[in-house]
Amino acid sequence: MQPPNFCNAIQERIVAGAPLDEASQAHALECGSCSRIAAEWLALESSIADALDDVPEVPDGFADRVMARLEDEACERRDAARTSGRRWLHIALANLGLAIAVANLLRFILSTLLPTVSLGGAP
């Protein structure tokens, strides 16, 4: 007959899922209280594992759908990069046009005020 503390220690290890040495396992088999606890916890553990098997199955073609979404994202990124590159080109051309217009305006004003500035003009 083992002291109650011995049973408590074994039952705590069973509940915590800690491994038992040979002597403790032998005791847990013989002792009514310890074997009842062991049976209860083993049943609980198998129920949890069983419940985790009762979850949604992976649908057919799941991996292919993931790859298709990756491909879509890559296409969107490429399109976005292309659109952004075209926008920069438009802005650069607009700025160039504006600069030419301003330069021409300045040249016109200067040629009016200072006739010598005008190209080909006689003083």
Added chain:
Amino acid sequence: MDDAFLIRQVLGGNRNAFHLLVVRYQRPIFRFLGGMGLEAAAVEELAQEAFLRAFRSLGSYHAGKGTFSAWLFTIARNLALNEIARSRRRAPHVAWQEGVLGGDAGEPDPSAQEALETAERRRRIHRAMGRLPELLRGVLVLAYMKELSIEDIAAVERCSVGTVKSRLFRGKKLLREALVQSED
């Protein structure tokens, strides 16, 4: 082909290698998300999102900091916790997803009776798991899936191995209490 090789291939631009990673981990990720109590549609959506995020940030994964599976499960876990919090805000009393269980019992033959009992047992477990706090539920699901080592679970949960063991213990204890209550 191990994960490290496939990851190097993906980073080198080989998308087929990522397809293999998806095929390898799709079932464990579905089991985990399903085990967290999410509905089938949400499970598929979140599983897809987990893989997409993994692909996008694969460059930031460092093998020295943990296994690829722990890293992937961390992404899935964060998505699951966000989804649970979101659905709780939408419907505070939303019930735990109880899986696909039999409806009409039909004739009371022994196999049907057995199936009903199995279904009822699973329903009680699912319901009891749904009542656990998410942190305990997550550890319990990861531990019983047996896909990750206890060190990997600690990495996923960002806590120590001792904390994982203690959460596991508390989770099982609460689950058992909930089951005993549901039997009464």
